[in-house]
Structures are given as structure tokens and as C-alpha cells.
Amino acid sequence: MNWGYLIMNLLPGLIIGLVTVLYQWRPPKSPNMVYGYRTSRSMSSQEAWEYANKRSIFWLWVITVLLLLCGVIFTFTAKPEISQPALYFGMCALLIGSVVVIERELKNRFKE
Numbered sequence: 001m002n003w004g005y006l007i008m009n010l011l012p013g014l015i016i017g018l019v020t021v022l023y024q025w026r027p028p029k030s031p032n033m034v035y036g037y038r039t040s041r042s043m044s045s046q047e048a049w050e051y052a053n054k055r056s057i058f059w060l061w062v063i064t065v066l067l068l069l070c071g072v073i074f075t076f077t078a079k080p081e082i083s084q085p086a087l088y089f090g091m092c093a094l095l096i097g098s099v100v101v102i103e104r105e106l107k108n109r110f111k112e
Helices: 003-025 046-077 080-109
Strands: none
Touching: 003 046, 003 080, 046 080
16 A cells, blocks of 8 residues: 555545634634635624534534545545545535535525
8 A cells, every 4th residue: 555645645634624623623703704604694693603603513524524535445446646636626526515505504594
């Protein structure tokens, strides 16, 4: 096994995992333009802000686990020229997908 290849395949999950740990350790207290899950819906009220940030932490953990599992699987089943783009594309797709899900939840839960 090539350890460098394994580390490169785990890198997307490790990056998101680190961000998630920091985000969960120091969640933003109130809506701001610097830190947290910042969309117009999430910043519309304190309750929406807290809900959106709690849900984003959950989804970031899900994404972390999926990326780490895929990284290990790809290490043993795919060539580097396939696995690296697939993992980074997957990371982007999952992050965008989590925003879509959270925004839909906010829209249904906090009707204006």
C-alpha cells in the first residue's frame, strides 16, 4: 500500500473534519458576517441562526464520514487520477447538497 496515496485520499475528509471540530467547539453565538452558516434565511432570526448552524454541524459530520470512507475504499480500488478528482468533486457536491437541504429545512420550519 502507498501511504502517500492513502493520505491524499483521506485529505478531503480530514479537512472537512477539522473544520467541523472547530465549528462545533466554537459555534457562532449570533448572526454575523464572519463565521457560521450565513445565508439570508439563516440570518433572519436568532432561532433560525441557531437551527441552521446546528444542522450544518450535523451535515458536516456526515460529509466527513462519507469522504473518509470513500478515501479508504478508493485507495484500494481506484487509480489516483480517478480517485482524487472524484473525491474533490464529491466533497463539493456534498457541501452544496447540504446547503440545499438546510435551506429547504429553514424554509419549511421558519415561514416568513
